Amino acid sequence: MTSFDLRIAIVGSGTIGLSFAALHLSHPTKRIQVVIHDPRPDIEDYVKTTLPEYVGADVSLPQLLESKQLIISSTLSTALESVDIVQEQGPENVSFKQKLWPQIEKAAPSTALFWSSTSGIPSSVQGVNMQEPARLLVVHPFNPPHIMPVLEIVPPRNISTDKDASKDYIDKTIGYWKTLNRSPVVLHEEVTGFVANRLSFALFREAIHLVNSGVVTAAEVDRIVEESMGPRWAVRGPFWSYHAGGGKEQGIRGLLKKVGGTVQACWDDAGTPSLRPEGEGSVAAWEDALCQQVEQSYGVLDDEDLRDRDEKTRKVLAITRA
Amino acid sequence: MTSFDLRIAIVGSGTIGLSFAALHLSHPTKRIQVVIHDPRPDIEDYVKTTLPEYVGADVSLPQLLESKQLIISSTLSTALESVDIVQEQGPENVSFKQKLWPQIEKAAPSTALFWSSTSGIPSSVQGVNMQEPARLLVVHPFNPPHIMPVLEIVPPRNISTDKDASKDYIDKTIGYWKTLNRSPVVLHEEVTGFVANRLSFALFREAIHLVNSGVVTAAEVDRIVEESMGPRWAVRGPFWSYHAGGGKEQGIRGLLKKVGGTVQACWDDAGTPSLRPEGEGSVAAWEDALCQQVEQSYGVLDDEDLRDRDEKTRKVLAITRA
Structure with missing residues (x-):
């Protein structure tokens, strides 16, 4: 029997779940075992028709199943056995998720990481019925996750349990x-x-x-x-x-000085509330703090930076205009 | 003497002006003569130090000057002699531009196209003192124009002169x-x-x-x-x-149905005024018009479209993560 470095359960396998499954299966250094769990009756057919599109032509789905690198399981407790990570993509429904997580917590090992791909329900809301809500992190992808690199990690806030536990889960997740x-x-x-x-x-x-105003289609x-x-x-x-647009000497400060009026006029015309205080030429406290942050992050940009850009x-x- | 297909005057030659000059000089099929006019006393030095950065290493500036493909002129009337196009990048100042355009109109041939690179002053405002304000088009680039392809063409509105004249200028400009x-x-x-x-x-x-709220740096x-x-x-x-995100069957309608609530919640939380009417599940007239427009433009997206994307x-x- 082959051994694996990590076992990951994909709970809920629509397009996001399968895209994540493909990503895990493509791991460059670790041998990941992926268990897909979904209650839909046609789950096997769905995985077989959809996953090949994501994993690429050089991966054989029958071979993944044969070697048990990929398992499809209709039973949650079986799927979560000996798992290292549970990644959830269930329906965007608060009560559904609040019921699901205690079940996952009960069935999975106490060391497993819990990730939700939710696009809008905070983990502090999802995890209210859990024993250790600090284990649950939102790991929000940009679609499709097997291609787009960013992942927003959002730990629960205002939880009463030990925060260090959550920090440990965050570090392992990252x-x-x-x-x-x-x-x-x-x-x-x-x-x-x-x-x-x-x-x-x-x-x-x-x-x-x-578009609505008839300015452009x-x-x-x-x-x-x-x-652009x-x-x-x-x-x-x-x-x-x-920061680059403001020129070498002044950076983002120069930009805000030079086009701040136009920026504000656009915001006003669009009906968005003001971020700048009233009064000609005044600089809000946030504006200074923002500029300092940008300056500390990027310093003074030089010709080489612009050439590279x-x-x-x-x-x-x-590529895009080909 | 070499002949040119077109003569273009760049009036005001900061970084945008020189970037446009470089673009015209790089024309793949037409031989363009570029005349740079700027009242600054160090204009020759400025062009000689800055333009080579934009035209690329394979173009020789001394040769451009020698062959008169590039001319630097401190006199406006000389610069505009026999010109086909005048492209203006003067200071973003209404009264400056309102004084400049009648001078340009007087000095340039009656068939010349007039373009302003302004980022904010409409041509109907700039051209109030012109004989034929319909000649003046905003041609707004995204910086730097020798690299970024988009150009926003904005004809003057509410002008009393013949609109067909403007249409002809627009067609030639495009x-x-x-x-x-x-x-x-x-x-x-x-x-x-x-x-x-x-x-x-x-x-x-x-x-x-x-950033201001401390959510991210x-x-x-x-x-x-x-x-992302x-x-x-x-x-x-x-x-x-x-449209792609909403799935093959429903497209943008499906997207708005599925995540419309989250979209609205984000807009509300950011304090932006509502585009959607009050009431659960209602679809505003604009929403239907928008969806129709998107559907007419793109039809039903298929697997091939997504694969290409x-x-x-x-x-x-x-490239970007290299």
Whole structure:
């Protein structure tokens, strides 16, 4: 019998669950055993038709099943036996998740890590009926997770149990994802919708507003984004980019000084509430704190930084516009 | 004497002006003569130190000057002689631009196209003192224009002169940029900040809010964007992406049905005003119009569309994460 480095249970296997399963099975250094559990009656057929699309042509599904690297199990307690990690993708329903986690906690080993892929239900809400709610972390992917590197790790807040336990689970969680060349980011607060979707939805809202107002069509919005901020932000995020945009000497401070009025006019015209205080030329406390943070993270950008950005941007555009 | 296909005057030559100059000089099929005009006393030195960075190592600046493919002129009337296009990047100051355009109109041939690179002053405001304000188009780039393909073309609105004149200028403008492999988008309304910056600033606002609230650091925001929506939107814009996210059968309608509540909760939590009407499950008129537009543009996405997206996304990530 072959031994495995880790056994991971995928509880709930829609497209996100299978995408994660494919990712674990592709681990470059560890031999991962993946157990898929889902109560749907056609689960075997579903896995057999959908998973090959994610794992790639060079992996044989019959061989994965034959070698027990992949197991499909309709019984939760069997699926969770000797498991190291439980990754849950059940329905986005509070009472469903609140009932599920105590069952998982009971069936899984006491050392297992518990991850929820939820896009909106905080772990502090999901875990209210657990013995040790600090074990439960949100590990929120950007779809599809076998391709997109980011993972938002959101620990429960306001829990009464020992916080060190949670820290230990966080460290182990981060450690695993880094071995898979993923990019875990631990959020410092449990916030509605987490971060990636909030940022995306903010732009989406303005896009809807502009289409709705007849300024551009939806397809024109897509083209604009694909040919401007899409490639820009693929290479460098918004704060780095605005820091670069303000010029070498002043960075993000110069940017806010130079275009702050236009930024504010756009926010006002879109009807979003002000982040800046009233009064001409005044700088809010947060603005200074933000600029300090950006400066401490990136320092003074030089010509080499911009050349690197431009070179990568050209390469990205060569792919996306091909 | 060599002849040129087109003569373009760059009026105001900071980094945007020189970036455009480099772009024109790189034209794949047309031989463009570029005349740079700027009143700054050190303009020759500035062009000689900065332009080589943009035109690339295989272009010789002395040769461009020798062959008169590039001319630096301190006199506006000389610069505009026999010109086909005037591209303006002066200071972002309403009265400056309102004084400048009548001078340009007087000095340039009556057939010349007039383009302003302004990031915020509409052409209907800039051109109030012109004889033919319909000639003046905003041609707003995303920085730096010699790399980023998008150009927002914004014709003046509410002008009393013949609108056909403006249409002719728009067609010629689009035609030129397409020969340069650029991506011009004509906006249907003159809107504050135009489209690309409005979209970017909307995400920027939410990013500031989340940093300001202590949820993430600025550098973490950048990493999240670079590893999720950056590469996604480089490949496919937000409407296409959400259309894909809703699944084959329902598309963007399915997406809004499935995550509409979370989207709304994020907007509410961020304090942005509602786009959706009150009431559970109701669909606003705009929502239906938007979905129809997306469906008409993209139809039903199939596996091949998603495979293409995923393949390109992998390639983009291989560049940006190298």
